[in-house]
Amino acid sequence: MTESKNFIEDIIDGDLASGKVKEVYTRFPPEPNGYLHVGHAKSLCINFGIASKYNGKCNLRFDDTNPAKEDEEYVESIKRDIEWLGFKWDKLLFASDYFDVIYDCAIKLIKKGKAYVCDLSAEEIKNTRGTLTQPGAESPYRNRSVEENLRLFEGMKNGEFADGSKVLRAKIDMASPNLNMRDPVIYRVLHATHHNTGDKWCIYPMYDFAHPIEDAHEGITHSICTLEFEDHRPLYDWVVRECEFPDPLPQQIEFARLNITNTIMSKRYLKRLVDEGKVMGWDDPRMPTLSGMRRRGIPAAALRDFCERIGVSKANSEVESAYLDSCVRDNLNMTADRVMAVLEPLKVVLTNVEDKEVLEVENNPNAETITHRQVTFGKNIYIDRSDFALVPPPKYFRLKPDGYVRLKGAYIIHCDEVVYNDSGDVDYLKCSIVPDSKSGSDTSGMKVKGVIQWVDADNCVDLEVRQLEGLLTDVVDGVTDFTERFNNNSMVIVKGKGEKCLADSTEGKTYQFMRIGYYVYDKDSTDDVKVFNRVVGLKDGFKAK
Numbered sequence: 001m002t003e004s005k006n007f008i009e010d011i012i013d014g015d016l017a018s019g020k021v022k023e024v025y026t027r028f029p030p031e032p033n034g035y036l037h038v039g040h041a042k043s044l045c046i047n048f049g050i051a052s053k054y055n056g057k058c059n060l061r062f063d064d065t066n067p068a069k070e071d072e073e074y075v076e077s078i079k080r081d082i083e084w085l086g087f088k089w090d091k092l093l094f095a096s097d098y099f100d101v102i103y104d105c106a107i108k109l110i111k112k113g114k115a116y117v118c119d120l121s122a123e124e125i126k127n128t129r130g131t132l133t134q135p136g137a138e139s140p141y142r143n144r145s146v147e148e149n150l151r152l153f154e155g156m157k158n159g160e161f162a163d164g165s166k167v168l169r170a171k172i173d174m175a176s177p178n179l180n181m182r183d184p185v186i187y188r189v190l191h192a193t194h195h196n197t198g199d200k201w202c203i204y205p206m207y208d209f210a211h212p213i214e215d216a217h218e219g220i221t222h223s224i225c226t227l228e229f230e231d232h233r234p235l236y237d238w239v240v241r242e243c244e245f246p247d248p249l250p251q252q253i254e255f256a257r258l259n260i261t262n263t264i265m266s267k268r269y270l271k272r273l274v275d276e277g278k279v280m281g282w283d284d285p286r287m288p289t290l291s292g293m294r295r296r297g298i299p300a301a302a303l304r305d306f307c308e309r310i311g312v313s314k315a316n317s318e319v320e321s322a323y324l325d326s327c328v329r330d331n332l333n334m335t336a337d338r339v340m341a342v343l344e345p346l347k348v349v350l351t352n353v354e355d356k357e358v359l360e361v362e363n364n365p366n367a368e369t370i371t372h373r374q375v376t377f378g379k380n381i382y383i384d385r386s387d388f389a390l391v392p393p394p395k396y397f398r399l400k401p402d403g404y405v406r407l408k409g410a411y412i413i414h415c416d417e418v419v420y421n422d423s424g425d426v427d428y429l430k431c432s433i434v435p436d437s438k439s440g441s442d443t444s445g446m447k448v449k450g451v452i453q454w455v456d457a458d459n460c461v462d463l464e465v466r467q468l469e470g471l472l473t474d475v476v477d478g479v480t481d482f483t484e485r486f487n488n489n490s491m492v493i494v495k496g497k498g499e500k501c502l503a504d505s506t507e508g509k510t511y512q513f514m515r516i517g518y519y520v521y522d523k524d525s526t527d528d529v530k531v532f533n534r535v536v537g538l539k540d541g542f543k544a545k
């Protein structure tokens with residue numbers, strides 16, 4: 001098999017071959033202002049994946065240069081999620097630890113005549129920036145002397161100026177065809193407390209200035225980011241060059257961000273769902289956050305597999321959510337134990353059964369080593385209401401009045417009588433087992449087409465099963481605003497019954513509920529009721545185009 005490479009790997013191969021870099025160093029730079037989501041998983045897989053493929057390293061760097069909205073809780077959750085996904089960072093770093101380095105870079109630029117303090121307001125800077133067809137206008141403060149700039153910048157740092165009254169701008173080219181190069185703001189005054197540095201600073205560097213410096217300072221060779229930064233690359237290159245970092249200078253490479261149908265990945269919106277109580281928290285199993293997906297029972301390996309299969313590209317596109325489900329299903333089909341559960345229990349009394357029987361049942365036919373468990377069988381069982389039809393449609397192979405069906409792993413039964421309750425609904429069924437029809441030693445000579453799952457009614461657990469769907473409904477009638485697309489049926493709770501072994505389950509363990517779907521044991525379980533989240537259904541709805 002020839003190994004296919006993506007365009008980032010092609011670039012790296014070239015850099016290694018030309019001797020530009022000797023080893024590959026990447027970084028994952030989340031802003032700690034929310035939980036990681038499935039889009040971040042893609043970035044993680046690329047950055048950590050490349051580092052491991054090339055025997056290089058990948059840092060985890062919290063990009064916390066913006067003092068607002070950042071929180072310790074987010075830092076901890078991000079670390080947890082990365083570890084869960086199976087990645088190990090080389091260094092754990094905080095961009096705010098480099099504020100001195102970044103400040104020194106600013107001083108260097110001022111001394112080189114490449115940066116100046118500007119008194120224009122944000123509004124005025126915007127209005128003098130020009131357009132794609134018109135050059136911008138130079139600031140009246142552009143030609144301040146180096147001495148004056150040094151003095152004013154120090155004043156900014158020492159808290160002499162109010163927020164917004166002064167900024168430091170890079171002196172590049174107000175006529176550049178690239179708007180990002182028209183004397184961008186690189187430092188602003190902001191009297192705000194920072195979660196790491198407290199009140200030490202009242203000036204903060206802008207992202208476009210801080211990020212290349214952080215990369216260069218750490219010795220990052222390939223700074224991989226999403227496509228919206230493509231236009232910022234000339235500025236990135238300008239900053240690392242003018243700040244005179246040693247070779248090899250880091251190289252920014254952009255790829256298309258991951259979008260998934262009916263899945264929202266903006267931290268802002270996800271935070272709103274949490275804050276407004278629309279979901280149970282950042283780890284609600286419906287959330288596209290990594291902690292939500294973990295709680296929904298999505299295996300880390302399936303998520304890595306998904307990221308691998310969708311590949312890395314330069315063109316924006318949207319991946320169908322069914323494709324992720326398909327990767328999850330492939331994984332769970334191999335790894336999840338099979339158990340029996342019924343989500344809408346219908347009682348069945350087996351009139352010719354007296355003694356309890358213990359059946360040996362296979363846990364997972366796809367496991368490397370086959371293991372078994374014991375399931376009890378007795379007089380009273382539950383089947384699923386949907387497996388019985390009073391008036392069966394044609395070709396109905398499950399249970400019907402005077403009909404036969406096989407109980408999975410047990411006997412063929414015959415429906416002798418339907419018992420109704422006072423309101424005229426089916427209350428329970430009286431059935432009998434066919435002698436000598438036990439699975440594995442069936443000598444009854446009977447052929448039945450239908451096989452259904454069941455649960456021993458005298459030896460089972462109560463289940464609270466969350467039937468989960470996406471948080472967003474499909475786009476209809478042009479309603480594209482996320483807030484109007486919240487799927488109020490995204491979590492439907494049903495009360496079922498399951499095999500006794502589910503009582504001993506543990507948080508995060510996934511099962512195939514036979515004939516129903518894949519489910520994961522949730523931490524909300526109590527002694528009396530075991531809570532399960534639906535991971536995915538059994539049927540694959542994904543069609544390769």
Ligand code: ATP
Nearest residue numbers: 029030031039040042043225226257258265266267
């Ligand atoms: P959001 O817009 O959801 O807040 P962000 O880009 O602001 O996301 P950061 O914490 O800044 O989030 O992102 C950390 C890294 O993850 C960045 O390198 C960013 O490019 C990458 N990333 C974020 N979203 C996606 C996505 N949907 N697909 C691929 N990479 C992503």
Ligand code: MG
Nearest residue numbers: 030031033267
């Ligand atoms: Mg961001």
